[in-house]
Amino acid sequence: MTPALTWESDGPEATAALGGVLAELLRPGDLVLLRGELGAGKTTLVRAVARALGVEGPVTSPTFTVAQRYAGRATEVAHMDAYRLEGPDAEEAELLGAAIAGDAIAFVEWPDAVLAALPEPRLQVELQHGGGDRRLVLLDARDAHDLELLGRQLADIRARHLHSESEPGARSG
Ligand SMILES: Nc1ncnc2c1ncn2[C@@H]1O[C@H](COP(=O)(O)OP(=O)(O)O)[C@@H](O)[C@H]1O
Ligand SMILES: [Mg+2]
Numbered sequence: 001m002t003p004a005l006t007w008e009s010d011g012p013e014a015t016a017a018l019g020g021v022l023a024e025l026l027r028p029g030d031l032v033l034l035r036g037e038l039g040a041g042k043t044t045l046v047r048a049v050a051r052a053l054g055v056e057g058p059v060t061s062p063t064f065t066v067a068q069r070y071a072g073r074a075t076e077v078a079h080m081d082a083y084r085l086e087g088p089d090a091e092e093a094e095l096l097g098a099a100i101a102g103d104a105i106a107f108v109e110w111p112d113a114v115l116a117a118l119p120e121p122r123l124q125v126e127l128q129h130g131g132g133d134r135r136l137v138l139l140d141a142r143d144a145h146d147l148e149l150l151g152r153q154l155a156d157i158r159a160r161h162l163h164s165e166s167e168p169g170a171r172s173g
Contacts, residue, residue, distance in 0.1 A: 004140045004147050007154045011133040014161065015041050018137065019048025021153045022123070025146065028075045028103035031119055033111040036127035041135050042109045043081075045125065050077045053105070062109075067099035078104035085110075088117030122146065 009015045026032070026049070034042040047059040054073030062068040062081045070077040078100050085092050096117045100106035111118060123146065126138040141147045 005138070005151055005154070007137045007139065007158075008130070009041070009127075009133075009135040009137055010161075012041070012044055014157065015044050015127075015135065015137070016048035016051075017157045017161075018154070019045050020052045021150065021157065023049045023052035025149065026105045026122070028105060030122040031100060031106045031108065033118075033121045033124045034107055034109045034127075035111070035125070037129060040127035040129060042125075042127060045127070046077075046079050046107045046109075049105070049107070050079070053077055066095065069099070069104065076102070076104040078106040079109075080107065081109040082112075082114045083110040085114050088114045093117035 007018070009018065022032070022045075034045065036042055043059075043061045050059045050070055050072065053075060055070040055077055057070075059070065059079070060068075062079050063083055066082070066084065067078065067080045070079070080096065080099050082096070085096075088096070092114060093116075096108075096114055100108075100118075108114075108118065111121075120142060122142050124140045128136040128138070130136050139147070139150060141150065
């Protein structure tokens, strides 16, 4: 992926703020691909989007179940982890198709082995470890308009964050 946008997260809360931005952008039927090593924060990001969409209860890694589906306020969230899939043979293609069918907002972690079975994603996100709680977040979008919007909103998150850091007592540590 040639990232169109890069953004630095300095901890799970910043990644959750990105999730809030994605929750506002995404619409039923959209697909998001998530890449990055184990522990990079893919599931953390999906959980934040799900929360912002009104999903209650645990949102856990679907590594063993492969696919999970959650009901939000206005839309369903489909969350898949293709880590254990080997390629889109007929059975896996059917599984993925069923998992992202309908009007859910869908997220697929480790999508590369099964790309052929997936529709075109609206967004692609890669998280890279940057030491400690830092993550470099690379984003790409199908539509230039989405990128523009995300770029502006990510700059806003950073500005708000810097502002809160500069307020005495705003961070308790
Ligand atoms: N900036 C960050 N963004 C996301 N997660 C972070 C960050 N810093 C630390 N973490 C921690 O890293 C872990 C990421 O795990 P997870 O989201 O399951 O990763 P993945 O799904 O990519 O394997 C979580 O324990 C999370 O709290
Ligand atoms: Mg995960």
